[in-house]
């Protein structure tokens with residue numbers, strides 16, 4: 001039986017226990033549900049309710065192998081439906097379904113959160129990117145995972161760990177030393193000086209570094225093979241260089257990439273480096289020739305990389321590298337000053353607004369939690385990112401986990417929180433592994449402990465994993481899931497800063513929000529307000545009909561034209577931009593006439609969470625709107641009637657199922673959309689009608705059969 005005994009017998013462990021079962025057996029049987037119920041002492045009906053609520057839990061036995069094809073907007077407009085149909089024919093199944101011999105289960109899924117590599121399929125948990133409609137062989141020929149023995153599972157985990165951490169991580173605190181003890185004078189300054197010395201020694205200044213872009217995006221097109229080939233060739237030639245598995249530098253379209261950091265400081269990124277190109281790359285590096293193509297230069301020069309400046313360069317598994325590049329200096333300085341309110345004041349003056357979509361001032365939450373009665377206080381890092389079309393937090397987590405951790409530690413210190421939950425999407429395996437390594441290193445370097453660096457600040461950090469569902473990213477739904485319940489939003493007030501997790505004061509912040517914190521505290525509020533017309537920087541994920549889809553950063557106030565034409569390269573030759581989907585399933589269809597509007601919170605075009613999907617003249621806007629409405633309908637948690645019934649009804653109206661026939665469907669849609677928008681409890685329902693409303697308003701010809709006047 002599964003090792004449930006390791007879980008304390010408390011309801012909060014319900015999702016982790018279900019994950020453990022599924023990880024070991026690939027699905028969760030009725031007997032497993034009973035065992036979990038008995039061990040955690042949660043009624044079986046509720047265990048069943050939770051297990052069936054989260055889409056990632058599998059309650060039926062799958063085939064020996066599982067292929068999933070993404071049918072989200074970015075993938076379907078580039079041919080994933082045709083690929084799915086080809087696979088159905090080859091396997092003789094209708095997806096979702098399992099072939100007669102039990103060999104393959106084939107399923108559609110809503111988003112792999114790797115939209116810049118569309119179309120994407122997932123085979124036994126591994127992504128394949130840039131697929132075409134004729135790539136059924138590539139999917140069915142993907143290597144099978146090793147047999148599911150405990151040894152093989154451990155080897156697979158170790159392989160991912162190698163990708164995540166290729167270098168050792170010694171601690172500045174001598175072996176056996178528990179770190180600064182209770183009551184000892186705070187001395188973060190001395191810690192910092194010692195850590196800098198050690199980091200300098202370990203990170204070998206002056207060395208040649210070859211950083212392979214090993215993010216989820218790069219891995220889907222062979223970055224692991226490039227990494228192995230490069231490491232082997234460097235060894236064979238006896239070159240003195242460090243080969244690093246870094247995150248993605250944002251150049252998803254050019255993956256696999258290799259960024260060359262020369263000893264004298266020059267940095268260049270080579271594009272599309274397969275194993276066959278490794279030799280030529282090393283020849284060019286040895287000869288001192290340029291390796292960065294002009295399109296990469298233009299793409300990087302067109303951005304201002306502030307939050308993301310280390311993504312693709314730093315080694316996410318190497319604490320010394322992180323410290324050498326400045327990590328934890330700000331946290332140590334804040335502890336040394338002994339003034340958490342100064343951190344709040346810096347972030348308040350900077351007017352940092354949350355990047356999870358609502359743009360709420362971060363410092364206001366921290367101040368609220370600090371003042372609120374009740375202990376312990378919690379900080380939750382919202383790394384759920386379950387909104388199709390959005391993939392910026394994955395890039396940040398994979399690329400620079402130490403910057404997030406430092407931001408979270410500063411936020412917890414400011415808000416008076418003693419416990420941090422890093423909540424990461426259940427399928428974001430690489431992000432979770434890299435965060436685990438970073439957290440492990442931070443513990444060993446004395447940064448996560450009782451009386452951190454001898455100060456009066458004590459903190460514990462735990463990583464938790466989601467199990468799918470868009471609504472899970474909503475802050476109170478996420479707290480419900482941490483408590484071991486279905487992800488259903490709570491009514492507010494009370495707000496989380498007063499009564500959040502287990503009724504205690506809780507701050508929840510998005511990953512990108514926390515990325516900005518160490519920089520703001522170090523460089524000052526004026527520096528941040530001097531960016532983006534006072535709004536600071538923003539990360540965007542570009543996907544759809546673009547020549548250069550990827551992950552980029554610009555000051556807020558930039559325009560869709562800057563993003564799509566300046567960086568993304570526009571649609572392929574011979575095609576024109578028809579519309580832009582900004583903000584995934586909560587977003588709107590934006591017409592080309594608004595391409596020059598500045599993207600600012602509350603502006604004509606709201607940047608939202610930063611998902612931007614280009615739709616050229618080949619896309620059916622009606623199909624796009626239907627896809628989003630259908631997704632919202634399935635994702636509605638059902639707690640409130642307007643959302644549960646209204647989103648389904650909107651979809652039916654779009655499908656032509658109106659009581660009064662086509663002549664009144666348009667009026668019914670606009671009236672119902674208003675009700676759903678205004679009467680839904682949470683942002684899912686409130687934003688669900690935006691795509692159809694913007695579609696009707698801006699692209700009436702796509703909905704011509706539904707009379708708009710009624």
Ligand SMILES: Cc1cc2nc3c(=O)[nH]c(=O)nc-3n(C[C@H](O)[C@H](O)[C@H](O)COP(=O)(O)O)c2cc1C
Nearest residue numbers: 354355356382385386473474475509510513683684
């Ligand atoms: C349906 C829904 C899904 C959401 N998903 C996310 C998410 O994946 N990540 C996130 O940070 N915020 C998400 N949010 C917003 C959170 O509720 C919350 O506002 C945010 O985590 C606060 O962090 P911030 O203030 O730093 O932006 C979602 C909201 C709704 C209504």
Ligand code: SF4
Nearest residue numbers: 637639640643682685
């Ligand atoms: S608006 Fe929809 S998702 Fe949000 S609580 Fe209501 S039913 Fe659930």
Ligand code: FES
Nearest residue numbers: 070072075112115
């Ligand atoms: S990966 Fe396919 S839509 Fe996101």
